Amino acid sequence: MSRPYPFTAVVGQDDLRLALLLNAVSPAVGGVLVRGEKGTAKSTAVRALSALLPEVGVVPGCRFSCDPAAPDPACPDGPHEPGEGSARPARMVELPVGASEDRLVGALDIERALAEGVKAFEPGLLAAAHRGILYVDEVNLLHDHLVDLLLDAAAMGASYVEREGVSVRHAARFLLVGTMNPEEGELRPQLLDRFGLTVEVAASREPDQRVEVVRRRLAYDDDPAGFTAQWAQEESAVRARIVAARELLPSVRLGDGALRQIAATCAAFEVDGMRADIVMARTATALAAWAGRTDVLAEDVRQAALLALPHRRRRNPFDAPGLDEDTLDRTLEEFSGDDDPDPDPDGGPGGGGGQPSPDEGPQGGDAGARPEAGEGGEPQASGSAEQSAVRAAEPFRTKALSVPGIGQGAAGRRSRARTEHGRTTGARRSRGTLTKLHLAATVQAAAPHQRARGRTGPGLLLRRDDLRQAVREGRESNLVLFVVDASGSMAARQRMGAVKGAVLSLLLDAYQRRDKVGLVTFRGSGAEVALPPTSSVDTAAARLASLPTGGRTPLAAGLLKAHEVLRVERLRDAARRALVVVVTDGRATGGPEPLLLAAKAAGLFAADEVASVVVDCESGPVRLGLAGKLAGELGGTVVTLDELRADRIAGLVKDVQGSRSRRAA
Template identity: 75%
Template structure:
């Protein structure tokens, strides 16, 4: 793999992404870019290519924190810089890996030296490396909460802080935050999402000619990076010059009252939260004008800025797809057509594609012509189904409720299939957790040993000490002071005395849904309520940072509708499309769950599972279906799988089959009504209580 970055000018297509990155290069105050898109769309390649275009920065020799000679940081840990010579170097791009530790991000203190020698031995982290440059986070949606919190603090204050048992270090950290993510792998926390100034949706081109050109250029680059880069050197230089010219022009750009009213009307019209959207849109519109060589912000600048700055800020719920209705945007802006308080935009007399960007063979950097449009809207959740207005056939009176019902369509598994039913409105559910103390990824569901949370004890450090337990360290060192020849007031501390804090917090779990989609669940109102309950549990999993998976069973077997993933949006989309009909192979669903959990234990042994079985407890097909389901449930219970059974049985006559399934799984059984957090019905409180009771019963 070559260390030479791919030339930015050689990127094919990606107009919105290239424009968003270039606007941030012109005005870092815009606040960064979040790039959303499927895998293999050159997100990372394009972002890394930007670093070669950024203007150089001035700093001091030997300063690890990139202090600006024009305005040195008085609190710089390497300062004061009275004897340091200034120098100029390229802007840096620091990359934050998904699995990085907090110390790698913010920096680390040598606690042992601080205690024994009284010296602040500080090793800078990525926040220091990114100061006055770019901090790039690939798969930003998969970052742990502890890293997200540190990023939020630095982005909000422009500085990084590290605190370790009374030892404190602070340094400036202002950077351009660029993140990429695949929405299929999970969404981003709203707090961090709002910190990105702009967002762009990218997708692979469906045009054969464009795809051919992408492959041709990539193969040429891989074969000879130096020759390929040299071929595009002129276009790269043109982009650098245009960025520098736009930066120089930016202070002279006028944002008139008319443009401000347009921005305010657009943000109010789309009901975005807070005022950051207005500010980012204004800064983006100003940068657009400077990029085009103009000193006045035009209506088209406001329109383009809104398409980049607002889509990710108007989500009303976690399952809403980001996007912006361009027709509504044009309608809002059309209300200001008669206003002429802003002068007509005037471009440079000699402006043109041939003067401002690369030739026709490569990306033109948006040099000349109308700027690229904003991200295309991509609905992640289906709209209300037209079939909602078409009543599904109900079981005939006196018919066997366990038997498959006649419906218009034939399922792929040989099951009678009813058209998908829309889910009922979601609600806040009661909290369920996994018993015991885990060590999984940080989250908000079950008890776990984590780097954060309340201190519950101490232990000898494993590797580099970062979480000192001061009282335990002093207690370990105190008995040896005379033998170590202590004479002064200071404590003589050795490596063996050090103790790190053991802390308890919350972890995220793997919540695996096993959903009965058979004919016995096909009554329209009933399935709508079931989908609403599962959607509510999905929302709860989203808020608690869980991974989720979904298995459905009907007809002749079970299938993995959604492999375990962090994308709760994907789970909601699959649930919306879920058809029903056919027999009820309950045992197949439970055995499929057992296999999925077995594989996931190998992939991520620290993430504990929570099995949620949504069914009425009926089982049909084959000999002794209920007995086979009980044996499958016993297999899961024998492995200690924490489970919940959501009883969907309805009607005046109840068979109580879901309760028998819960008995076999050693799991609590709750009805759809009892799932609600505000329900007054009696409810088994947690999986822990149920397992404790069943453990006693099993021992007896």
């Protein structure tokens, strides 16, 4: 096994290193979420942290890492008597994005449990991470059912495994660290709030610093052992400092003045709940201990706010995390207390918190909020002239759109699907590993054979062929592909703001339902893929905000481009079903017989049975009904902008077959 890259050899990324070290000093801070572009040493720094953590004492032979000084009385391997134990390095356990539920929480031997009444339990990753680090790379791509399990364990400090009346419970207290690239999708708000701190990282734009990054990485790759040895002294110094800060932590005083500043700051930034106040208090205390002080200063509170609040003040997935530092400074000044001692000029936590690495660079990440999306006013008139980007109207809650039938795609919240989680709808003979036992069907299959098998006692004699797997129905995520008409006709009567607001509303709905989204636009002489299918709905919103309008209406080109996107995406992920949302007034111009060409292009979607919805943007007293005709040619349904709102009529998307039956009639 290769040696991890030394933590102190990471160049720059001061905020990231400080956040990780504060959690090493005080695990009660609650973990770190690291957001940033790819290739910014996120995973490298996290993996390097485990080598700095002090050793933990464990009960010999306990698979659940019980503390010998205070063993868990409910430990499945217990009971343990308090006493001396053995020491081992703190673990860093990685949770793969594609892990199964059994891999995370552990698995029961169902056959032995039913036949012998034995609780044969194989611990999972939550047990392995107890008293250590649970690291999730690409945490934003984690399936919802695993997120739910993590939330439960983080809230209760324990993991519960219950299957068909057999229950196992064990302690699961861990430092949760996640890394993510925001371009690949955002994190569920419930899990986002469970991370104590968040850090935005970005690659340095300083040539000298980038040169040093490359130099060190190449040296490490050529000789990991030698490179690690060069940094051994710095690593030992940081390790000793963590131990000293942990010992000092109980003596740190959090005065009333600092508490008032914490409470006022959380109120000023309108964060939800009280968790932010508690995390800020713990972070400020850890900052003081890391600096070798026993009193929390105003600069500790300020640094704690920059680390603990940005991800808690988001109101929707299109809000960039960040704090207005002017507002922060004014709040701290207004509520400055008199009980704070004079600051220690040598022990402040500024920058990298006094880390020993000699080459620390500028702080990583941009804490500033994203500027408002969209520029310019409403378009003046329709026509072939180019129009500036129009600001989107306020988003609203939309009616539920879904793909008809039952799919088998990735877990989500949109369309019906066969999944490992959800309500039980039937049973089938077990093939391969049994994951969800259908108890009644299993007993029913075994019951007729008990006499032939020689059963004489109360036990049920089971064989492998008796086991039945539960068939469950839940919800899947889909690919929602938006095909947006950005031509001059859409700019008429100042409609584009309302159109963008409707698409933005659908993007919000896609975020909540864990969908992938794509954006195809058509205007002028052709169509383009403004956003290839992605899980990052905020990227789609940014592309939508900057979308200009004007020119002719090449509807056929837009449909053909969308059909090509779907073809390529099916090759990548055949199980994910698509929902095409065409936003247009139905007009088509440019070239000979444009409406006929559009009808032929729409027929490709109908032939492939792709679920589709046409959002009719036509307005005015005279309406041609072209969007409705397009929906019929697509084999889908049509809905107006007003009908898209959740408080309007119900039942927007109907079964494709039903739509065809009505057309045939």
